[in-house]
Amino acid sequence: MTPILPPFPHSRLRRLRRTPALRDLAQENRLSVKDLIWPIFITDVAGADVEVPSMPGVFRHTLEGAVRAAEGAARLGIPAICLFPYTDPAVKTEGCEEAWNPENITNRVIRAIKAAVPEIAIMTDIALDPYNANGHDGLVRDGEIINDETVECLVRMAIAQADAGADILGPSDMMDGRIGAMRAALEASGHRDVTILSYAAKYASGFYGPFRDAVGASGALKGDKKTYQMNPANADEAIRLVARDLAEGADMVMVKPGMPYLDICRRVKDQFGVPTYAYQVSGEYAMAMAAVQNGWLDHDQIMMESLMSFRRAGCDGVLTYFAPKAAKLLANL
Template sequence: MFGEYTTMAYPGRFPTVRMRRNRTNASIRAMVAENHLTPADLIWPIFVIDGDDCREPVSAMPGVNRISVDLAVKAAKEAEALGIPAIALFPNTDPALRDEKGSEAYNPDNLVCRATRAIREACPDMVIVCDVALDPYTSHGHDGLMSGNEIVNDATLEALIRQSLVQVAAGCDTLAPSDMMDGRIGAIRQALDDAGYQNTRILSYAAKYASCFYGPFREAVGSSGALKGDKRTYQMDPANSDEALREVELDLAEGADMIMVKPGMPYLDIVRRVKESFAVPTFAYQVSGEYSMLATAFELGRLDRDRGILESLMCFKRAGADGVLSYFAVDAAKLLNE
């Protein structure tokens, strides 16, 4: 029966068409691959702490450490040597420096600013991404200022502007507002232009969801214990998709140069919709909870580490992301360079 079947002509069908021909070996698979992952697609998030030659493990994120500024410089040099073009800095601020207004955020000598200056001097061509939000600096753990139990939008904008200007003065070339206050992109863009920083990029966390996947990150920056309530009045509802497109459209109109979707893998449909709708540089954040799930599975031997890292990152590219923030960035770059 099978022999008779294979002798019949089926133009455009089996046996004339055999999809496995283009999977025969590694060379042909590489040649016909629709998407490619390289170290240039990666941004490496780094947690910074005070001190010298200090390294503290983040218990909720196996293999991730908080590091002092001097070690952050070494990390940036390592990333640069591997072909990773960008790092993103996040501070673990001393609780004694946190207050209701998050005033340490606009201290020109704060932890992020010191790290930015040191890395800029050591790696002049490195893209340095600085988070714009108040949660690492507030005693209540929120991204904005509070009045009673309310996160006040418009008053927060002034604080975000001040934070942005000190970061850019320190050498940051890419601001990444992650606070989700309405109107913050336009306010920051105007302030940057007025101060002569027309070339500073804004990578907007336009579609940032109120997600449980941020838990390990909050431990890493020391805000989890301080957080009062939750962030659902300003971060997006995970049930919504059309709303993300409205957020992106508004941020682009206000002057955003690039767009971030956060979290990553659970929101690949949002990445696809954003890229197809706006055709602008679109990034995704493989957040701490995603990292921790995978890292734990690797440690337990449930998943192959090398294949798991690269496959998880490739899915972002397939969805339409131009790049990915990932705590696996260095491991992935090493695998790709091999």
């Protein structure tokens, strides 16, 4: 697009910014409650349903609390929630067997929410780190994260979540070949309508620290995740990964983290034109809240400005811990 502008004073670009009505008419992007997915933390560990210290205003929920949260989200018009479990360390193993237990906390919460709030979409996380004694997203053997055996575990996890009633599966592990394996297994098991929102471009980022506290993975993690999550310096690689996951059967794709990678969001949307999402991760939220609590920034203004940045970058929606507060502000509640 090449703008055609007459010379000043015939062209005065401030004219369209003069009043609220003119600014509304000229606004290029809109933010709606329908663009929000709310990530919530769930637990069945006694005493763990407390505020996450590094994420002010974010709590872990019991099964009953998760149902109440889903009911509240539905009343606000939020279309989807995403579940992340804080697992009892006693059930974490090197084989991660709890990940596909039909009675683990995630699968029980899925069933409970579907019974109480059937209209809300439930997204899940597919990665082994909440169940792994080593804290990694995949199985660990002699210090190496094993790809193919991990994919087999992830498929079992995906089927268990689909059986429980999940609407959207979110593979966040970054193993090679997992989307194709999951899609084939879902088709074979009668879950042909279950959606896959692939974390296709997930970076080995320093912005995940508070999240790992929230799910209890920080202390267990041995080493780092750089052999399977992406190098923050790479952009073309993200495009190759997105193309691969779409070719294997992903319905939607995710970029994670969010604001530091808006350039990737824009490239993905422009190149593929598929439903594209970003995750405004725990570190982004924690930084914003720290500045707000110190009186340096205005909470509502930066919340809405940050969420609009995702829409401007081409995202169809965003996972954000701000979802309930943003929904209330959008509805003038």
